[in-house]
Amino acid sequence: MTLVGQSTPLIDWDWVGRNLDQIVDRTWQHLGLTAISVLLGLVISVGLAVVALRWRWTYPPITWVTGLLYTIPSLALFALLVPIVGLNATNAVIALTSYTLLIIIRNLVAGIDGVPASVMEAADGMGYTRQGRFWRMEVPLALPAIIAGLRIATVTTVGLVTVTAVLGLGGYGFFILRGLNTFFWTQILVGVVLSVVLATLLDVGFIWLERLLSPWARRGR
Amino acid sequence: MADDVMIRLENLRKVFPGSPRPAVDDLSMEIGRGECVTLIGPSGCGKTTTLKMINRIIEPTSGQITIDGRNAMSIPPHELRRSIGYVIQQIGLFPHRTIAQNIGTVPALLGWDDTRIYDRVEELVETVGLDPEMLGRYPSELSGGQQQRVGVARALAADPPVLLMDEPFGAVDPIVRKHLQAEFHQLQDDLGKTVVFVTHDVDEAIFLGNRMAILEMGGVLAQYDAPEKILAEPASPFVERFLGGERGLKRLALLPVKDAGLARGPFVDVTAGPDEARRVMEANSVDWLGLLDGDRLLGWVDGSRVGSSPLRELEPRPFLVTLDSEDSLRTALDAVVTGHARVAVVVDNGMYRGMLDLEAIAGEVTE
Numbered sequence: 017m018t019l020v021g022q023s024t025p026l027i028d029w030d031w032v033g034r035n036l037d038q039i040v041d042r043t044w045q046h047l048g049l050t051a052i053s054v055l056l057g058l059v060i061s062v063g064l065a066v067v068a069l070r071w072r073w074t075y076p077p078i079t080w081v082t083g084l085l086y087t088i089p090s091l092a093l094f095a096l097l098v099p100i101v102g103l104n105a106t107n108a109v110i111a112l113t114s115y116t117l118l119i120i121i122r123n124l125v126a127g128i129d130g131v132p133a134s135v136m137e138a139a140d141g142m143g144y145t146r147q148g149r150f151w152r153m154e155v156p157l158a159l160p161a162i163i164a165g166l167r168i169a170t171v172t173t174v175g176l177v178t179v180t181a182v183l184g185l186g187g188y189g190f191f192i193l194r195g196l197n198t199f200f201w202t203q204i205l206v207g208v209v210l211s212v213v214l215a216t217l218l219d220v221g222f223i224w225l226e227r228l229l230s231p232w233a234r235r236g237r
Numbered sequence: 238m239a240d241d242v243m244i245r246l247e248n249l250r251k252v253f254p255g256s257p258r259p260a261v262d263d264l265s266m267e268i269g270r271g272e273c274v275t276l277i278g279p280s281g282c283g284k285t286t287t288l289k290m291i292n293r294i295i296e297p298t299s300g301q302i303t304i305d306g307r308n309a310m311s312i313p314p315h316e317l318r319r320s321i322g323y324v325i326q327q328i329g330l331f332p333h334r335t336i337a338q339n340i341g342t343v344p345a346l347l348g349w350d351d352t353r354i355y356d357r358v359e360e361l362v363e364t365v366g367l368d369p370e371m372l373g374r375y376p377s378e379l380s381g382g383q384q385q386r387v388g389v390a391r392a393l394a395a396d397p398p399v400l401l402m403d404e405p406f407g408a409v410d411p412i413v414r415k416h417l418q419a420e421f422h423q424l425q426d427d428l429g430k431t432v433v434f435v436t437h438d439v440d441e442a443i444f445l446g447n448r449m450a451i452l453e454m455g456g457v458l459a460q461y462d463a464p465e466k467i468l469a470e471p472a473s474p475f476v477e478r479f480l481g482g483e484r485g486l487k488r489l490a491l492l493p494v495k496d497a498g499l500a501r502g503p504f505v506d507v508t509a510g511p512d513e514a515r516r517v518m519e520a521n522s523v524d525w526l527g528l529l530d531g532d533r534l535l536g537w538v539d540g541s542r543v544g545s546s547p548l549r550e551l552e553p554r555p556f557l558v559t560l561d562s563e564d565s566l567r568t569a570l571d572a573v574v575t576g577h578a579r580v581a582v583v584v585d586n587g588m589y590r591g592m593l594d595l596e597a598i599a600g601e602v603t604e
Contacts, residue, residue, distance in 0.1 A: 138329025140294055141401075142342045142391070143319035156333045232333045232375040 028202040039191075039206065046187025046214060049177045053109055054170050057116030064117070065124035075125065082118040090115070090179045108180040115176060116169040123165025127158030160226055160233045167222035174215040178207065188214070242303075243399060243431040244268040244291060249300035251286050251456075259298070260286045261456030270398075273425050273432040275446030277439065279479065283456030284435045288401055291433060292321045305398060319343055322392030322400040322430070326407040328384050330376035336387055337372040343395040361390040366420060382413040389421070393428070402434045406441070418444060439480060443468070443487055451476055465491045485602035486567060494569055494583050495562035497601050499591025502580065504529055511544040518543070527582070527592075528553045534582065534589040556582045562590050570598045 032039070064082075068075040088096075093111045101107045131154050139149045178189025186193060188207040195203030227234060249264040261283040268274050276284040289295040291302060293314045302309040309317055330339050338345075340361055341354040349357075362369050365386040376384055385405060392400055406414045406421075422445055425432060436442050442449050443464040450461045453475055460472040468488040471477040480487070503517050504527035514526055524540035528548060536553030545551075557578040560569050562585050569581045573595055583590040 132327070132329070132332075134325060134327030134329035135331060136329075137294065137325060137327075138323070138331070141292060141318055141321075141323030141325070141329075143315045143317075143346055145315045148315075148346075153331065230333065232377070 026201055027205060028200075031200075031202050032206060039210070042187050042190055043210070043214070045185060046174070046177050046189075046211070049105070049108060049112060049180065049185065049187060050170060050173045050218075053112035053173050054116055054166065056109065056113045057120050057169060058166065060113070061117055061120035061124055065121050065128070068121070068125055069128060078121065079118065082114075082121060085114040086118045090176055091182065094180065094183055103183050105183075105185060108177075108183055108185050112173055112176055112180070116173060119169045119172070120162075120165045123161045123168075124158070127161030127165075128154050130161060131157045156230070160230045163222055163226045163229070167219060167226075170218050170222065171215045174211060174218060178211055187211070241269050242267045243270040243272070243305055244433065245301075245303040246287070246291075247301040247303070249287065249290060249302065249456075250298050251283070251290060251295060252298045259455060261290070261297075264300075264452075264456045264458060266450060266458060266461060268431060268433060270431055271429040272447045273430075273434060273445055275442035275449045276433060276435045276452060277437065277442040277449060277479075278452035278459070279454065280437070282452040282454050284452050285403055287452070287456055288403055288433055288435045291399075292318050292323060292401055294318075319346055319395065320397050320399070322395075322397045324385075324388050324392045324400070324402045324405040326404040328388040328408070330384055330387055330391075332376050335373055335375060336367075336379070339376065339387055340372075340390045340394055342391055343397075347395055357394060358390075361393060364393070364424065365390045381409045382417065385409055385417060389424075393430075398431060400430045400432045402432060404436055405434075407436070407438075414441075421445065440487065440490070443491065451479060486570075489570060489598070489602060490565050490567040492566045492601060493562065494560050494564050494566060494581075494593065495590070497566055497569075497593060497597065499583055499593060500597065502592040503527055504589065504592075505548070506530070507535065507549045509548060511548075514543045514548060527556075527589075529589055532588045534559075534584050534587060556580075558582065559584045560593075561585060566593075566598055566601055569593055570595075573598070 064078050068078050090111060093114070094107060097107045097110055101110065135153060135157065136149065139153045144152065177185075177187045178192055180186045181189035181193035188211040191203040191207035192211075195201065195205075195207065245267050247265050249261055250259055251261040252259045260281075264283075264287060276287060278284050286295055290297045291304070291309070293309065297310075304317075304321070331342070334342075337355075337358050340358045344354045344357055358372065359369065362372065367383065367386050367390065371379060371383065371387075376387070379387065385408075388405065392402075406417045409417065418441060425445070434442075434445055436445075446464055448462060449464045449467055451459045451467070453459045459479075460467055460476045465488060467476065468480065468484055468491070471480060471484075477484070503521040503523050503525065505514055505517050506529050509517075518524065518526055518540050525537050526540060526543055526548075527537050528535040528551075534556075536555050538548075538551045538553050542551055558572040558576045558581040560572060560581050560583050562583050572578070573581050573593075580592045580594045582592050
């Protein structure tokens with residue numbers, strides 16, 4: 017099966033063999049950019065969620081701003097950041113992080129809000145302090161929603177990292193961009209397939225993490 | 238006398254922000270040690286607010302709460318609550334914790350060591366009638382009735398002297414509710430906790446309360462007395478209306494058969510002769526005869542057969558309705574009416590105690 021000309025095979029396995037080192041390097045880059053962005057997104061989101069939960073009126077503006085960030089096309093955001101931070105990893109991480117905020121904050125707040133009032137009242141009635149109740153009841157009960165948020169944010173980020181190829185980064189996106197420029201199908205396919213595989217693996221990892229941390233959520237009913 | 242009071246509420250008042258009228262206004266009442274007091278009244282009468290002020294889930298606007306001689310307002314709320322059992326209608330089990338962990342909540346908060354908590358949990362599972370196999374499960378894996386038992390066990394875990402219950406059986410189906418009520422009644426007899434029990438079910442309030450506090454709108458105490466007293470003498474038209482119809486029937490439910498005037502009835506010993514037998518039937522103006530062997534109940538025979546042969550040789554038929562002397566008069570009435578029997582015979586372990594007919598029961602209603 018061939019796509020371009022009779023003589024060019026779809027996958028040039030020789031190329032893959034010759035470039036294994038580079039594929040491994042780009043894997044680390046892809047993972048690194050994803051991990052830093054999601055973790056940074058989580059830290060900022062926790063801060064914003066704490067504010068939103070304590071002062072409810074701040075929640076609509078917070079979702080409005082993060083929602084606005086979410087709508088900016090990624091290519092445009094990278095370009096917008098170039099004059100400010102330059103053409104580098106900082107640029108990529110800022111942009112990628114900003115895309116995770118909306119998803120993570122919404123799941124954090126929804127998770128905490130979703131703790132049934134009866135559980136809160138019973139916890140109070142048993143004699144939990146406010147802090148004790150937050151850490152022993154609200155956080156563990158919100159965990160499935162929080163992990164669901166991280167899961168979506170992570171899978172989205174894995175996809176977006178490929179776009180950072182325009183900044184000279186890109187993880188697997190590097191192969192996709194170069195392949196497009198040279199009409200070299202093997203590179204495009206390697207970039208796309210590995211990116212999808214990585215996203216799937218991380219997705220499965222989060223499902224596994226959720227089962228490990230919230231065994232109660234999948235039993236009964 | 239003061240030592241016998243477990244909970245004292247003095248001039249308790251709660252005004253919710255933005256509400257023109259107080260939810261509870263100047264309520265004072267005393268609850269005795271080991272007493273089960275049911276709080277009842279129409280929606281919005283402040284019964285739940287009153288209950289929740291005792292463990293300060295709701296902070297009173299003003300007034301005094303004393304529990305076991307201690308001023309509840311001077312103790313940090315979380316410490317106060319660890320010494321008060323709390324059961325709510327929605328149960329509020331912690332979904333992420335196993336049944337064992339749920340039950341052990343307060344002991345864990347109090348810093349008991351694991352072995353002690355474990356022993357206590359095992360003991361409680363038996364107390365409330367749960368299968369120990371459920372200890373490792375999560376709340377969502379249990380039925381509503383089982384969950385409510387766990388809720389009660391959790392409230393009892395640290396052996397608090399006081400138990401607050403907010404419509405605890407309101408969310409389960411009527412059959413399970415009856416079960417839970419009977420079990421709780423028994424449990425209360427065994428444990429002798431001081432219980433404040435909010436309900437909107439008059440029958441439940443009557444059945445479980447040593448005393449019953451009827452609240453009017455605004456937390457005004459309309460009447461506070463033993464259920465049989467309130468049923469016999471409602472203090473106001475409001476109380477009378479609130480208790481609703483069947484006040485006499487509800488009172489019957491509280492009276493044991495043994496307290497009603499049991500009649501001897503047309504009963505004779507099998508050794509009696511035909512003349513005595515006919516005389517007894519005539520005196521009772523009936524055409525049947527109950528047969529006894531000493532105190533032991535044998536059954537009854539039709540009047541027409543008396544005299545045909547000695548009483549001992551007649552084959553007596555069993556009574557349709559027999560009651561235990563601890564059964565309530567309401568049970569007796571129900572048995573007589575639904576059993577189409579003319580009389581209910583009271584028997585304890587085969588020994589004849591007396592009999593009741595419809596007229597005798599009706600006499601108790603109007604009394």
